[in-house]
Amino acid sequence: MKAMASAPAKMILFGEHSVVYGEPAIAGAVNKRAYVEIKKSYTGKSTLKSYDLNFEVELNTKNKTYNLIKGKPGIIRYILEAFHRVHDHTPITMTLSSEIPIGSGLGSSAAVTVATLAALYRYHNIRFNKKSLAHDAHMVEQAVQGVASPLDTLVSTYGGLVYLSRSKTFEPFKINFNAPFVVGYTTKHGNTGKMVKDVRSLKNRNSKVINPVITSMGHLTNYGKQAILKQDYKKIGELMNINHGFLDVLGVNTVELSRMVYTARECGAIGSKITGAGGGGSIIALCPGKVKEVAEGIAKEDNVLKVNFTKRGVSSKVRM
Numbered sequence: 001m002k003a004m005a006s007a008p009a010k011m012i013l014f015g016e017h018s019v020v021y022g023e024p025a026i027a028g029a030v031n032k033r034a035y036v037e038i039k040k041s042y043t044g045k046s047t048l049k050s051y052d053l054n055f056e057v058e059l060n061t062k063n064k065t066y067n068l069i070k071g072k073p074g075i076i077r078y079i080l081e082a083f084h085r086v087h088d089h090t091p092i093t094m095t096l097s098s099e100i101p102i103g104s105g106l107g108s109s110a111a112v113t114v115a116t117l118a119a120l121y122r123y124h125n126i127r128f129n130k131k132s133l134a135h136d137a138h139m140v141e142q143a144v145q146g147v148a149s150p151l152d153t154l155v156s157t158y159g160g161l162v163y164l165s166r167s168k169t170f171e172p173f174k175i176n177f178n179a180p181f182v183v184g185y186t187t188k189h190g191n192t193g194k195m196v197k198d199v200r201s202l203k204n205r206n207s208k209v210i211n212p213v214i215t216s217m218g219h220l221t222n223y224g225k226q227a228i229l230k231q232d233y234k235k236i237g238e239l240m241n242i243n244h245g246f247l248d249v250l251g252v253n254t255v256e257l258s259r260m261v262y263t264a265r266e267c268g269a270i271g272s273k274i275t276g277a278g279g280g281g282s283i284i285a286l287c288p289g290k291v292k293e294v295a296e297g298i299a300k301e302d303n304v305l306k307v308n309f310t311k312r313g314v315s316s317k318v319r320m
């Protein structure tokens with residue numbers, strides 16, 4: 001028997017980092033996915049292999065440790081945490097493949113966590129629904145990163161474009177939002193756990209300055225919600241640019257991210273900003289009528305990913 005699951009990446013349009021402090025945020029699932037397969041192992045040992053990420057480990061699911069066979073398996077902390085919560089520690093073979101650039105602000109950690117948990121629930125025939133899965137995946141991200149908002153794991157579980165309110169209610173947008181975005185990413189990775197901690201210390205050291213910025217980011221997200229509902233691309237672009245400025249204030253910008261953000265604007269994007277935790281990773285640019293120009297501009301020095309929003313969230317099955 002083989003249990004299989006996949007879950008999508010996401011782009012945060014408004015509200016990364018401020019969402020950690022309870023402010024609202026808007027994010028959408030995109031058509032790049034992480035795939036997990038789990039089957040019984042007959043060697044007496046549990047192993048995890050990822051051909052895409054080029055690593056292989058022997059898992060010790062009982063005490064959340066592993067023996068490295070090959071590669072750099074940073075993402076494994078999320079997988080071990082998921083196993084720790086669900087698995088009965090019988091030997092398994094797991095494979096992970098992913099179309100999502102890792103550590104790039106596109107939510108690979110959430111997609112891998114959601115897919116791993118869904119595959120484990122299928123493997124053990126444990127009943128689950130999207131609500132319980134999103135909750136459990138959030139607990140895993142929180143345990144690994146120390147602090148995490150429920151945003152990425154919600155979007156990766158449910159799919160679609162969503163607004164997460166201040167009171168943590170999750171509201172899917174009921175419109176077809178097909179605004180043309182280009183994603184640019186650098187080979188320099190960010191680490192969400194570290195970036196979130198860095199923002200927290202900046203905030204603690206300068207609370208009177210940073211607290212109002214975080215509150216403003218919440219207001220900005222609410223303006224963004226209205227602009228999306230009206231499909232007002234110009235306003236969305238303007239707000240994305242402001243949001244980028246706020247993220248710079250929070251200290252999560254880098255030379256590479258700035259380069260991509262301003263290249264996108266020079267090439268005709270009406271808005272561009274960091275997406276995700278920053279410190280490396282990705283930017284998104286809203287570029288109606290200018291997708292080709294913006295993609296070519298970014299590709300001169302960095303990498304471009306063509307993505308579309310998708311309504312498809314987690315999916316899982318068992319094959320006998």
Ligand SMILES: Nc1ncnc2c1ncn2[C@@H]1O[C@H](COP(=O)(O)OP(=O)(O)O)[C@@H](O)[C@H]1O
Pocket residue numbers: 053055072073074075076077101102103104105106107108109110189190191192193276277
């Ligand atoms: N090449 C890699 N192979 C495996 N894991 C990696 C690799 N690069 C980064 N990681 C790990 O993947 C995780 C990415 O999660 P995160 O920092 O939340 O970024 P994101 O979710 O945006 O991809 C981190 O734990 C990081 O250590």
Ligand SMILES: C[C@@](O)(CCOP(=O)(O)O)CC(=O)O
Pocket residue numbers: 015016017018019020104105106107108109147148149150151152192196275276277278
């Ligand atoms: C910075 C943050 O708002 C988003 C992080 O997204 P990512 O892991 O960089 O894809 C953290 C969170 O919401 O938990």
Ligand SMILES: [Mg+2]
Pocket residue numbers: 107108109110152192
């Ligand atoms: Mg992440």
